[in-house]
Amino acid sequence: MRTVTKDNITEVFTGYFGEDTDPRVREVLGALARHIHDFAREVNLTHEEWRKGLEFLEWAGRITTPERNEFVLLSDVLGLSSLVDMLHSVPEATSSSVLGPFHVSNPPPLPVGGDLKRDFEGEVLLVEGVIQDTGGTPIPGAQIDVWQTAPNGLYSSQDPDQDIYSFHALMTVGEDGRYAFTTVRPVSYTVPSNGPVGGILEAAGRHPWRPSHLHFIVSAEGFQSLVTEVFPDDDPYLDEDTVFGVRDDLVMTYVDQPAGSFPEGLALSGQVPGPYARVDFDLVLASA
């Protein structure tokens, strides 16, 4: 079409697709272009705003590394990451929640009942539960990949004082599907706010806080992998997680346990004389 106008540009875009274009590519790219065009028309996007948007992307590109991905963070604070999670959540399974940019590959193995915190000090938290199918039957041999921040609020990849596997572990459960590990209670923390995404948050009058959480990737043969998190029900940021990760079924009570009650059969048995906290969090996987 020779004369492109502000009213026909979406139609022109669609007209450029090749005849053999994959239908899904056509659907996704066509919808993407249509929404971008509608957005620009609706807000009457100015050249200056367009340039700011491009500078935002250039800046994000310059600072993105394997350790800090500003594009993932952008997707997180816009709610896109959470929305994609929710679109593919299975109602009968545990809700999925944001992966975030801090997972590391090949975490070290930790036996059931092991201690994730190594030498770090802080309030001991015992995390346990059963990995089960949607009928409530335990899944033997399921794997749970777990990670969290250190007590200073930083993940290992953000903190030169931690080794890269600090607060990262992979646990394989036995016949009873039960996992358990000790750690220090995670803290609320801020997403990185010294880059372009921080600029968006500031312009929007938003804080960069996430409620305290532990991350999990749970996988088992014959089941859909689950990426999720668990949150304590008394966190002040629970109602305003800056990356939209909170779901009702992921909010748990961390129960204070009295001194001397630490259970047997765990790596820290006999080493936790004082009070500690415990959270029971069962993880339900949907069939593949």
Place this chain on the structure above:
Amino acid sequence: MRTVTKDNITEVFTGYFGEDTDPRVREVLGALARHIHDFAREVNLTHEEWRKGLEFLEWAGRITTPERNEFVLLSDVLGLSSLVDMLHSVPEATSSSVLGPFHVSNPPPLPVGGDLKRDFEGEVLLVEGVIQDTGGTPIPGAQIDVWQTAPNGLYSSQDPDQDIYSFHALMTVGEDGRYAFTTVRPVSYTVPSNGPVGGILEAAGRHPWRPSHLHFIVSAEGFQSLVTEVFPDDDPYLDEDTVFGVRDDLVMTYVDQPAGSFPEGLALSGQVPGPYARVDFDLVLASA
């Protein structure tokens, strides 16, 4: 809001704005998030597609330099750059058209009637016209910043064999508002297609061609600056410019001129014995 769902996430996003947030930021960011959410829901965006999108942005970030801006190119092939141009075009003025990523700052001055092509060989094209206001009155002292590809289809910033100011010039017109320069007739060329944007074009079954054109930025005290292009009416890609830049009023006939007819008073007078082509392209600026 504690429980974010796929249906309320846009509302939650809007609820996160601070009370003092600038109304325009609220409007633009709110509409951006709403369209991104609607897009993801509408196509039921998968995790794999989401990851591909992020990898696209990461790749674009890695290869973007001051000389090659893959984000601008993305905006171009999605039609966003052209749409923003059209949203702010003044109907009585010459249409604006894409700036593209190949403009250079501080181009060297060229007198009216000068030769842009220097030592390059090819069909001589004489480009001339009047810079005028919407009432048809010439604008004395207006400036015209012009650039194009060399005969090999490459801009200076893409081609180590050209100096950076090759086929770039800034002309200041006199009292009559008239500009004129000689060059070689630009060729159709492809946008860079060896990066992630090239992957989009390929997946969409689209070619990377643009019709032949010259770029202009026209500016004058008291007038809105105009970024535009001129296209010959016999170009095979006129109906399918991959960056959506063609407008009716920017398509001109390049008239073949007989040998020996080259006009006096130009830098190349007496040096163009054979046939050449001429295009008359008046440029109309709107008041600031």
